[in-house]
Amino acid sequence: MEIVESTNVYAYKLITKKDYFAPGHRACQGCAEALAVRLVAKALGRNVIVASATGCMEIISSPMPFTSWRVPWIHVAFENAAAVASGAEAGMKVLMRKGRVPKRKITFLAMAGDGGTSDIGVQALSGALERGHDFIYICYDNEAYMNTGIQRSSSTPYGASTTTSPAGKVIPGQITWKKNMPEIAVAHNIPYVATACPSYPIDLVEKVNKAARVKGPAYIHILSVCPTGWRLAPELSIRAGRLAVETGVFPLYEVEYGRYRFTEEYLKIQGRFRHLSEEMIDTIQKRVVEEYEKLEKKIKMTEGD
């Protein structure tokens, strides 16, 4: 076996060079949402059927007669990606059962923005999660309705100025806190929930792979930096995603069958931790949480100093 000098560099090579979300789409420069879509498509490969909601990612990828999709893809409307995916999954299941389509493993992916997920699509999503369809739902959270011109959503963070929560003379932007959509998904008792960010591509790809392996619904909430809507230089998208994670503004974690854990990626990519048993990882996890809580308390105690 070759000696791997740097696990960091090696790990990136595990991601396929093949693209199923083709270049030439019409996303803005530095769009981390398009990057996230590309990574998800890489992770899932060709055996997938995608149902997309209306929103930036649909508009930029499907201007008739062109398409960026090298996998089967359907868009019906804004709020129903989860329902369309439910129908595709159920339809394929029965066709395979009846022998009209040869049996094989196909992954069903529903994708939508934060508006298409936590606002207008939350009912269809809840229904699909509750019914237990075998599919992955991915929310690409760029924290506003970008496609229609940066209007606020329930996923827009407190304080942010958008075109419908402008920083006015009396009201300083968004006055509500970000809706905790991953927690809403967890409340459906589904096998897998995770948060991810394309600034951490390996972690993202691994989570998508894991989601594809579980039987039943999986939900991944991907923070997707939008330079256009966030009023940010395009070259800062990746950095902004990293900062969101590092500062705890957008923590990366997984909930497997109700068990919460911080992402294992930190440990996994390092050869020096490769030998760790599940219990040892749990011990480390516990300690990390304790330390984090202590730190939070200290921050609170010294607030206003």
Add this chain to the structure above:
Amino acid sequence: MGKRIGLEVSLSAAEAVKMANVDCIAAYPITPQTHIVEHLSELVNDGELDAEFIPVESEHSAMSVSAGASAVGARAFTCTSSQGLSLMNEIVHIVASMRLPVVMILANRSMSGPISIWNDHTDVMSIRDCGWIQVFANNGQEVFDHVLFGYKVAESQGVMLPLIINIDGFILTHVIEPIEFWEKEQVEQYLPDFEPIHTLHPDRPVTMGGVGMPYVFSEAKVAQDEPLKQSKSVIISAWKELGDIVGRYYSPIETYRSGDAETLFITQGSYGETVSLVVDELRDEGKSVGLVMDRLWRPFPFDEFREATGQTRNLIIIDRAISYGGQGGPLAIDIRSALYKEKNQPNITNFICGLAGRDVTIDDFKNIYHKAMQKVKKHPREEDFEYYGVRGK
């Protein structure tokens, strides 16, 4: 000949869906559609029908699930009424534009408000221009036959459009009628397996539902309307084939004692059978009256209407929906347009009646006839329609 049994029309509709070997049923309960989906869930749970029954959280999702299922090549069925139709409205239009041959039974019920569970045609008329093939059934047997007919037409290669079967809520859904079932062999002979042109499958990736920029949008829409118009010939031959197999022949419009009639009633849905009795009674009184029942609503059977009504002096068009602030009911509006260029235009009177389950009896129809005969003397204009039997008017 299949067995003939007395059965609630809703249950027999579900049995027809079973005979059509539907793959995916997605529905949300709403009166008066409920018995149909309840029975379908029984058939699935008892193993009598091998299908996925998806108990969705709303009608919007019912139509969305049907779209997804149809897009992978599954035969999809759904069923709703009034508010449910309104809630799924957005997707109803999209399913037609995507050429997904979903079949839907619409148990016609009035649109809110005020909220009412009872029957009229205000629900279907609200989506008249949704791009689906739309037929009306006059009785339970027609409902049964038209489920099988529905899939045959919707899924034919040159059509590939969704289809609505309108059945009057309660008046049809909740009554027990003698229904002649089809033999299994008859179904096999009539209805082939669904062979979609494109499906979502990893082996042949396609993009469905892309963005229509102005440079392609109009072309896309005309490419949708053309097959709808042309579906009429498929519809007529599917009715012919149905008749050859089970002995019941259907046509876009149905006429009754109309040949020599000076005055024709025109109806849609279950009122046709009531009015046929009225025609008999008026004939007995020596009046020259007949009936034309509209079965095919979209594509609109222009030629058939012109032919059936061209020689008639008076038309009494019965509408069960309102076009607020407009020129009467939707049926009257279309028929007036169809006859606009005719040489001998009949006098047209239009009555809107039976809203939200208000009974319209044989005597009422006779009364309508006499009112119409008075009205034609004054050459009524299109806006001179009457809300029949409304107090305080």
